[in-house]
Amino acid sequence: MSQRTFPDGFLWGAATAAHQIEGSPMADGAGPSIWTRFAHTPGMTLNGDTGDVACDHYRRWKDDVKLMRELGLQAYRFSVSWSRIHPEGTGRVNQAGVDFYSRLVDELLENGIEPLLTLYHWDLPAALEDRGGWLNRDSADWFAEYGSTMYRALDGRVKKWVTLNEPWVITDGGYLHGALAPGHRSKYETPIASHNLMRAHGAAVKAYRDIGKHEIGLVVNIEPKYPASDSAEDTAATKRAHAYMNEQYLDPALLGRYPPELKEIFGDAWPDWAAADLELIRQQLDFIGINYYTRSVTQANDSYPLKAGAVRQPLGTYTETGWEVYPKGLTDLLVWVKERYGDIPMYITENGAAFFDPPVAEGGRVRDPLRMDYLQKHIGAVHDAIQAGCDIRGYMLWSLLDNLEWSLGYSKRFGMVHVNYGTQERTPKDSARWYSKVIASHGASL
Ligand SMILES: N=[N+]=NCCCCNC(=O)[C@@H]1[C@H]2[C@H](O)[C@@H](O)[C@H](O)[C@@H](CO)[C@@H]12
Numbered sequence: 001m002s003q004r005t006f007p008d009g010f011l012w013g014a015a016t017a018a019h020q021i022e023g024s025p026m027a028d029g030a031g032p033s034i035w036t037r038f039a040h041t042p043g044m045t046l047n048g049d050t051g052d053v054a055c056d057h058y059r060r061w062k063d064d065v066k067l068m069r070e071l072g073l074q075a076y077r078f079s080v081s082w083s084r085i086h087p088e089g090t091g092r093v094n095q096a097g098v099d100f101y102s103r104l105v106d107e108l109l110e111n112g113i114e115p116l117l118t119l120y121h122w123d124l125p126a127a128l129e130d131r132g133g134w135l136n137r138d139s140a141d142w143f144a145e146y147g148s149t150m151y152r153a154l155d156g157r158v159k160k161w162v163t164l165n166e167p168w169v170i171t172d173g174g175y176l177h178g179a180l181a182p183g184h185r186s187k188y189e190t191p192i193a194s195h196n197l198m199r200a201h202g203a204a205v206k207a208y209r210d211i212g213k214h215e216i217g218l219v220v221n222i223e224p225k226y227p228a229s230d231s232a233e234d235t236a237a238t239k240r241a242h243a244y245m246n247e248q249y250l251d252p253a254l255l256g257r258y259p260p261e262l263k264e265i266f267g268d269a270w271p272d273w274a275a276a277d278l279e280l281i282r283q284q285l286d287f288i289g290i291n292y293y294t295r296s297v298t299q300a301n302d303s304y305p306l307k308a309g310a311v312r313q314p315l316g317t318y319t320e321t322g323w324e325v326y327p328k329g330l331t332d333l334l335v336w337v338k339e340r341y342g343d344i345p346m347y348i349t350e351n352g353a354a355f356f357d358p359p360v361a362e363g364g365r366v367r368d369p370l371r372m373d374y375l376q377k378h379i380g381a382v383h384d385a386i387q388a389g390c391d392i393r394g395y396m397l398w399s400l401l402d403n404l405e406w407s408l409g410y411s412k413r414f415g416m417v418h419v420n421y422g423t424q425e426r427t428p429k430d431s432a433r434w435y436s437k438v439i440a441s442h443g444a445s446l
Pocket residue numbers: 017020165166169221223291293294310323350398405406414
């Protein structure tokens with residue numbers, strides 16, 4: 001591979017999320033979140049795993065920042081747990097919660113690491129779920145209030161803000177299929193939750209424009225959908241799947257409209273949304289964050305309500321989470337974003353994979369060649385997209401640490417750093433050492 005040069009200022013980092021790494025969910029005045037409640041509900045997570053301890057980052061944060069510096073990270077994407085800040089979701093501010101993130105940001109900056117802060121990575125305060133959660137139209141105001149608390153506290157030091165992480169997973173997992181908190185299963189609730197999440201995104205961006213002085217964006221998980229055949233059924237199914245995952249959130253956020261396929265998918269469960277709502281949702285953004293994991297070769301099926309699904313590829317390589325390794329899909333996807341939405345700056349805000357990692361060997365090595373291969377090919381795919389004219393400003397590897405993979409508990413390891421959950425010892429895997437060299441060479445050693 002000829003030497004790849006990345007744009008000046010391209011930011012190399014890693015990503016995590018509060019509930020997946022912090023532990024101590026109720027420490028220092030925090031309130032419970034829907035994930036605290038969900039994980040403590042029998043049968044909701046594998047082995048009954050919870051975020052009560054996780055990677056104990058709430059207590060080990062300083063050593064974790066030291067580890068990030070040793071790895072040479074230039075940026076670190078993390079999320080704030082809303083219920084540490086507003087234990088009841090709105091109103092009273094828990095200063096100890098604000099102070100935790102303020103200290104973390106100061107430590108990152110002192111170590112030359114740029115913070116990218118995600119306001120919402122799935123852990124809604126339980127008190128707000130009790131008031132209807134994302135089904136309540138007031139959620140837009142609740143979220144803008146929480147965002148404003150954080151903007152006032154940190155905007156002088158945090159220069160890149162994200163409103164929501166992956167509204168598609170929040171609603172497809174939490175409201176349609178029930179695999180994620182709050183565990184609802186309703187075709188009728190799903191569009192309402194989606195719409196209110198996007199109204200909340202718009203309200204938080206509007207609030208930022210009054211308070212903040214830097215950049216704010218939205219993070220989506222999107223994946224290219226390729227028809228399994230050229231049949232009319234598979235072509236239509238692919239169009240539905242593409243609209244449902246890839247256009248459902250970017251179209252309202254950037255174009256101020258929903259794709260027409262959503263009415264076809266949800267039928268009588270798709271409300272006629274007010275124009276004023278779409279105006280609120282469509283706010284000027286400074287960037288879009290793309291979380292990429294895999295592609296989907298899509299066929300028509302009888303799945304509810306999408307009537308489309310992925311076809312396993314006989315010659316494909318798959319990760320521990322059953323996702324096909326398909327780097328070219330990332331290039332195709334980034335070019336599609338540019339062509340559909342224009343030259344909006346993009347960050348790869350998550351990319352990585354879970355493979356079966358061997359235990360820590362003598363001398364502290366964790367050999368993870370499959371992850372290194374995955375990362376090398378996907379970072380190469382990012383470069384191909386840059387060469388194709390996409391304005392990509394950075395790459396955040398998912399994830400810094402092995403962590404709590406939501407309902408799958410601790411069974412899947414996405415980290416470039418191994419975590420021994422018994423001792424909390426961190427051990428950089430070969431992929432971390434490799435990534436450090438990629439960063440130091442600004443991509444040239446890829
Ligand atoms: N079929 N299929 N398609 C793959 C769909 C991927 C959807 N899951 C994500 O994007 C989540 C994102 C999340 O931010 C993080 O909190 C999760 O830990 C990672 C790993 O799961 C990813």
